[in-house]
Amino acid sequence: MPQRTLGRMTFAITGLALSAVLVAGCAATSDAPASAPDPAANAENEFFQALPAAVQEAGSVSVGTEAYYPPYEYIDADGSTIVGLDIDLLDAVTERLGIEYELDNVAFDTLLPSLDAKRYDLVVAGITDTVERQANYDFVDYFAADQAIIVAAGNEAGISSMADLCGLTVSVLVDSTQQSLLEEENAGACAGEQIDILTQQSDTEALMQVQSGRAAALLTQEAVGMYNASQIGGGTAFEVANEGSIEPMPLGYVFAKGNDQLRDAFQKALQSLVDDGTYGDIMSSYSLTNAALDEITVNGAE
CATH class of the missing domain: 3.40.190.10 (Periplasmic binding protein-like II)
Incomplete structure (x- = not known):
């Protein structure tokens, strides 16, 4: 790009307005999944079939985020719901996969340690894919920041x-x-x-x-x-203030090393959203089409 x-x-x-935003950001929120989808209903869903067996059985993944980073994720005006670009994409990709997700809102600096501890299946929080981070994590890149x-x-x-x-x-x-x-x-x-x-x-x-x-x-x-x-x-x-570009970098969904099957299933489903225009529509709704990707890659930072 x-x-x-x-x-x-x-x-x-x-x-006053800034303080209100900060107070809203401190709200503790968590989106619990609905009842797990019936695996039989996904028998013809190639994206569901690409998921690990344990995720297919659970019908859900656990996701960590930090919801104080608009437009990626933030607390809406009612103070109880996490919304934003990342959430819209997460809704679309999990629907394509045929699963639900449980979203946990925590401090940013606890996200990757929590992924290490297997508290989450993935982290979705506008996190930059870097070569240094690739030593410990895998990224499915979806945005050029x-x-x-x-x-x-x-x-x-x-x-x-x-x-x-x-x-x-x-x-x-x-x-x-x-x-x-x-x-x-x-x-x-x-x-x-x-x-x-x-x-x-x-x-x-x-x-x-x-x-x-x-x-x-x-x-x-x-x-x-x-x-x-x-x-x-x-x-x-x-x-x-800046008049030119400063270090454009990819953002990605973050997965623990070794969780290749789940990583690749998300990559495949996200790419399908790009191919059918769903991804572009979401990016356009946030006026961020200039940051959109044509190809969803794994560990694209160089």
Whole structure:
């Protein structure tokens, strides 16, 4: 996919509105599956037949997420339901597979350890596929994610690229790929004038650091920044500062090593959604067609 140039975009959020978003994000939610599908009803379903026998028998998979990362997953206005791009895709792919899913909303930095502990069959949380993570996990990639630098409106520091963050305090989601990108800058371009990396438990909390002035900028996924820009407030408080693409990377569903059959079943079902246009319709509904993939790959990061 070609790199995209970011237009400059602004959005506003009052302290009250941002606090409301954060409180909503703290709601404990879990979507329990309906009664397990009858395997006999899936006798002619090639996607169901590709699943491991244990999943066929259970008729369901357990999924970990962190629902504070719009537009991928977030808590809706009633404070009890997880919605978003990832959820719409998960609904579509599990329907194609002929199974249900149970969704567990937990802190981002506990997701992969919980997958290690076999608490979940997979993790769906806008997680970046990297070569380093591939050493321990397998990814079914479904999205091409760029990054964005969010600053207060007016961009007084004149930030337009990662190099401009040297010597500044930058907030970021803890244990995220964006944190790793900032650490790489500190080891390279900013070695002489380090970025003060301010990690937070959610992207919303990281944005609050910019609002309060504790941080000069937030580094986040572009889709998240663009969502906030289009959804929150009246368009006067923040803006996307970078003028060019920053490290576009694939996002993927995350599976434990050795769970190849389940991984491959999800890859096959997701590809079928691409082929019949369902995937494109979902991406279009979030105005993210530029980030859509033509091919659903396994471990596509290089």
